[in-house]
Amino acid sequence: SQQGEEDPQALSIQEGENATMNCSYKTSINNLQWYRQNSGRGLVHLILIRSNEREKHSGRLRVTLDTSKKSSSLLITASRAADTASYFCATGYNNNDMRFGAGTRLTVKP
Amino acid sequence: DVKVTQSSRYLVKRTGEKVFLECVQDMDHENMFWYRQDPGLGLRLIYFSYDVKMKEKGDIPEGYSVSREKKERFSLILESASTNQTSMYLCASSPGSRAKNIQYFGAGTRLSVL
Numbered sequence: 001s002q003q004g005e006e007d008p009q010a011l012s013i014q015e016g017e018n019a020t021m022n023c024s025y026k027t028s029i030n031n032l033q034w035y036r037q038n039s040g041r042g043l044v045h046l047i048l049i050r051s052n053e054r055e056k057h058s059g060r061l062r063v064t065l066d067t068s069k070k071s072s073s074l075l076i077t078a079s080r081a082a083d084t085a086s087y088f089c090a091t092g093y094n095n096n097d098m099r100f101g102a103g104t105r106l107t108v109k110p
Numbered sequence: 111d112v113k114v115t116q117s118s119r120y121l122v123k124r125t126g127e128k129v130f131l132e133c134v135q136d137m138d139h140e141n142m143f144w145y146r147q148d149p150g151l152g153l154r155l156i157y158f159s160y161d162v163k164m165k166e167k168g169d170i171p172e173g174y175s176v177s178r179e180k181k182e183r184f185s186l187i188l189e190s191a192s193t194n195q196t197s198m199y200l201c202a203s204s205p206g207s208r209a210k211n212i213q214y215f216g217a218g219t220r221l222s223v224l
Contacts, residue, residue: 003152030209042114042200042215043153088152092209100145102152 004032004091004101012107019076021104023089024069032065032072033090037103043088046074081110113137116201116216123223129188131219133201141208142184144168144176147198147218159184160208191223 004025013019023032031050035043049056049065049072056063062075076083086103093099117132135142141160145153145168155168157176165176173195177185184203188195198220202213 009150033212035213040198040218040220042217043202043213044215045212048212090213094209096207096209098209098213099155100153102150 003099004089006087006089006101006104008104009102010105010107012109013079015079015081015108015110017079017108019079019083019106019108021074021087021106022071023073023091023101024071025091026070028067028094029091030094031092032063033092034061034063034072034074035088035090035100037086037088039085046087076106079106079108081108084108114201114203114214114216116199116219118219119217121219121221123188123191123221125192125223127188127191127223129191129221129223131186131188131199131201131221133184133186133203133216134182135184135203135214136182137203137205137214138181139203139205139214140181141204141206142178143202143204143208143213144174144184144186145200145202146170147200153200156186158208191221193223195221196223197221 007022033048034046037043065072088103090100114135143158144156159178175187201216204211204213
């Protein structure tokens with residue numbers, strides 16, 4: 001399967017702390033995306049990082065990509081209760097395929 | 111803003127019924143997708159379409175069919191609903207190359223088959 005795998009499956013932190021989620025994949029990718037899903041809703045795109053990029057920022061989000069280790073991480077700094085959601089990585093492949101992982105469930109306690 | 115609209119948020123059907131899930135996007139996107147989401151399994155691709163009247167099977171097409179008669183509309187059909195099709199169904203659309211672009215999702219349809 002080309003599906004990415006997120007780690008951890010679940011993460012619980014206090015408001016103000018940083019949250020780090022990881023995504024690993026098995027074969028070479030064209031890009032990797034991170035999405036967020038609030039409970040019972042659709043996914044919302046957060047950030048896309050291409051295979052020739054190593055780091056991207058968007059507000060409190062920082063994404064890194066290490067193609068040699070076939071892994072990516074999503075860092076949310078200074079987390080808020082409103083960041084509570086599930087986070088998914090999606091890997092885009094050169095054969096025009098794209099796959100979502102199983103997600104990390106983040107709980108931020110106020 | 112891109113808008114992807116799924117016709118129902120919640121749906122309750124009986125075993126054996128024919129079920130239609132409708133999805134409409136307003137951004138003239140080439141690609142449209144149907145996913146199924148179950149706890150611990152993430153999003154699994156059922157079918158996708160890259161053009162009108164074109165469709166391709168995803169990872170779990172069994173028990174489902176799709177229709178794309180117009181560019182903006184992509185329908186998922188459960189020919190004879192079964193209890194193991196109880197799930198959250200998500201529709202998405204994207205422009206151009208489906209592996210290189212952002213997917214825009216609808217709010218989801220939670221289907222219960224009794």
